Amino acid sequence: MSTRTVTPTTLTTREFELVAKALSDPRRMALLEAIGSATTFPCHQLCEQFPVSKGTISHHMKELLRAGLIKARREGQYIHYEVRRETIAAYSNELMRRMGQPGPADA
Amino acid sequence: MSTRTVTPTTLTTREFELVAKALSDPRRMALLEAIGSATTFPCHQLCEQFPVSKGTISHHMKELLRAGLIKARREGQYIHYEVRRETIAAYSNELMRRMGQPGPADA
DNA sequence: GTTGTTGTTCGACAGTTATAAAACTGTAGT
DNA sequence: ACTACAGTTTTATAACTGTCGAACAACAAC
Numbered sequence: 001m002s003t004r005t006v007t008p009t010t011l012t013t014r015e016f017e018l019v020a021k022a023l024s025d026p027r028r029m030a031l032l033e034a035i036g037s038a039t040t041f042p043c044h045q046l047c048e049q050f051p052v053s054k055g056t057i058s059h060h061m062k063e064l065l066r067a068g069l070i071k072a073r074r075e076g077q078y079i080h081y082e083v084r085r086e087t088i089a090a091y092s093n094e095l096m097r098r099m100g101q102p103g104p105a106d107a
Numbered sequence: 108m109s110t111r112t113v114t115p116t117t118l119t120t121r122e123f124e125l126v127a128k129a130l131s132d133p134r135r136m137a138l139l140e141a142i143g144s145a146t147t148f149p150c151h152q153l154c155e156q157f158p159v160s161k162g163t164i165s166h167h168m169k170e171l172l173r174a175g176l177i178k179a180r181r182e183g184q185y186i187h188y189e190v191r192r193e194t195i196a197a198y199s200n201e202l203m204r205r206m207g208q209p210g211p212a213d214a
Numbered sequence: 215g216t217t218g219t220t221g222t223t224c225g226a227c228a229g230t231t232a233t234a235a236a237a238c239t240g241t242a243g244t
Numbered sequence: 245a246c247t248a249c250a251g252t253t254t255t256a257t258a259a260c261t262g263t264c265g266a267a268c269a270a271c272a273a274c
Binding site: 043044047054055057058059061062077078079 | 219223224
């Protein structure tokens, strides 16, 4: 069944590192999950739901953007965020690939 | 068709955080890959192949152990490390699950 | 224009961490 | 016992980072 014509979406070494880094902070991971819980998520709601300052929220959003884990869209007064699931999938795949095949060379 | 033998291997919240943290450092990720490149890997070879002190290697191994990403086995004078691929798979699955995607049951 | 709301950026601070170097523990073979 | 090698723990340091708060910028409505 797996015609698998979807985008491969590979990650460069740098992107892989940025994603890993972005996912490593529990708060940032929670923010990402919150954004992913809806198709889009306005930023000021994040500020309401998490006990951190808006400066901190903004900082985390910047990191998630840098890693390509979310995309932002200005909607008049507000900014809406959306999870880029391809990036998550690509990171997951790359992770498995790097751990994938044990080489023949065993000491 | 996979017969679903064992290892549901779910991760607790804490384990999930530890794995994410452990994977976030490029050097540590590289060490994990090196260990995974063979079925087992003696520690002193890691010290040779990476330009870091053995104290630093030991520190990283401790973190990887804490995250459940490797297991260690004393072999006389040496210590052999082995990648716990179930943990990687469990982390990957949990990541996809949290983002509302079905994990790749067999990829 | 002014005012209010939303988000960014800029110090500053506290906690974390990757690293080395030295001291220490353990293990193997003299 | 001693020597050599393998790995851990301790100590110190430099760099990084999550956080706040305040200043700033952008936008909407007045």
